[in-house]
Amino acid sequence: DVYDVKFTSLEINCESCHGPAKKHATIMSNIVDGIIKSDTDIAMISAVGLSTDKSLDMCFQCHAVKTPLREDYLPGENLHEFYSLKLPLLGNENPFGANGRIQTFGYSLNHLYSDCYINGSMDCTSCHNPHSNDYQDIAGNALIDRFDDNQCLSCHVTKSLDVTAHTFHEEESDGSSCIACHMPTRQHLAIGNEITYKRSDHTVSIPRPAFDVSQGFESACQQCHADISEPQLQSIVEDWYGPLKPLNPVIANRLKINENTLGGDAAKILLQPDHFHPMGQFYNLSYFIKRYLSPGMEYLDTSIIEKLKDYARYEDIDIKALAYAGLHYSQYNNPQIKQFLVNEVKSLNGSEEAVRRRWGLILDYFGSVYFLSGDREKAKICYELASEVLPDDETISSNLKRVQS
Structure with missing residues (x-):
């Protein structure tokens, strides 16, 4: 194959964040030349005034x-129509620890586990x-x-009034630094230890020595105090x-x-939709x-079904x-649930394609899990359900043919 690729820059430039700028230019x-009025829409997305989530999406x-x-994403378009930030949590190789510590690349995303967010x-x-980086x-x-x-x-103003009282370390010492305790650098586990690749922990969490070690992470405290055990550090x-x-x-x-x-x-412990923590x-x-x-x-407790419906909303x-996938997957023989899903889809309006893409891929994933475990019958059911959601998806069609052969 021959590719005729043209580019003007491999650097991060204006269009990398603000989107295609030809119309804007x-x-x-025309505004400068007086051809059109200065209050015209300038056809450029500004980061000023964006909501927190839309600002994050830009990064x-x-x-x-x-x-x-989907393919062909361009900066400035709705990121969530082209990518899912949460589907990576679905697989067995979940890149995040229990409270968001990253175990592979993309450490910036664990920002979404931070109390500050x-x-x-x-x-x-x-x-x-x-702009300046x-x-x-x-x-x-x-x-x-x-x-x-x-x-x-600049946010936690009161902590600056008496730094030593807050940190229990001398002011301006390494231990009194905010990031030393709340954003310690961590080696990305997926890289191993041959190459040093440490980045600040963007969960911005408080030091919990016992919890951290239980999750397989060195605590912020032990990074400085390697001679003290984690239980002792927890006690301190x-x-x-x-x-x-x-x-x-x-x-x-x-x-x-x-x-x-x-x-x-x-279900009582995990399914609590009223709490705000999207990743969790x-x-x-x-x-x-x-x-x-x-x-x-054949039977699923109605309280669980209602919780799944809450998540579906x-x-x-x-x-x-x-939630759609969970209801569809477990209750595809239940006419009331089928009608609920039909009504839900009708209410999606502009987000229907983005939801369907996720829904179908989740069911396809379930099918592949069953297929790889040798349960072809359940795999077939999942692929058939996925094809109901995404009838034109070539991967799902191929998987269904494979399990039927």
Whole structure:
């Protein structure tokens, strides 16, 4: 094959974030020449005034682990019509730890597990200047470097009144730095240790030595105090701060599940749609579906069905699609559920294709899990359900033919 590729720059440029600019350039030239009025739509997406999530999407088009849904994405388009940020959590090689610590590339995405995002409005530009690639505070004031505590103190103002009282380390020492405790650098596990590739932990979590080691991570404390055991460090932290702030309930609930937890109990623990934690909710829901549901269940407790319906009404299209798949997968013989899904699809309007892409891919994934485990009958059911959702998808059609042969 011969490819005739033309480009003007391999660098990050204006169009990388703001989208195609030919129309914008023409409009601006016409405004300057007085051909059109200056209040005309300038055909360019500005990052100023974007919601937190839309601002994050501008960065996540590059800086995120994601599943492609469609081709030909251009900056400025709706990222979620082309990619899913949560479908990577569905597989057995989930790139995130229990509270979002990244285990592969795309560490920036664990921002979505941060309290600064969950309970605040932090986006990438809260700390990073997108034009200079330097660091800034929440008001856009330039900072010296990435170690400048004003990244954090511009929001957490009271912590600056007595740094030593908060950190229990001497002011301006390494241990008094905000990022030393809350954004420690971590080697990406998928890379191994032959090549050093450490990046700051964007979950911006509080030090929890015992919890961190239980999840397979070196705690922020032990990075400096390697001569002290994690249990001792945990005791010191509790002596300083008293009982630590509880984990987000979505994360805490996941940790309550063990190999002996029955489906009804798991539903009460995991399926709590009222809590805001999109990444955690997606993982908990996917875990429940994979472990406790199966194709065409003759009986499923109505309380569980109602919880799945609640998730199906989520605005988040990843969670919505996962709930659709769970209901479709487990209750395809239930006429009431089929009608519920029909009505739901009718209400999707402009998001129908994006939801269908996710829904179909999830069912296709379930089919592949069964196929690889040798259960061809259940694999066939899942592929057939997936083909109902995406009848023209070549991969799903191929998988269905394979399992039928």
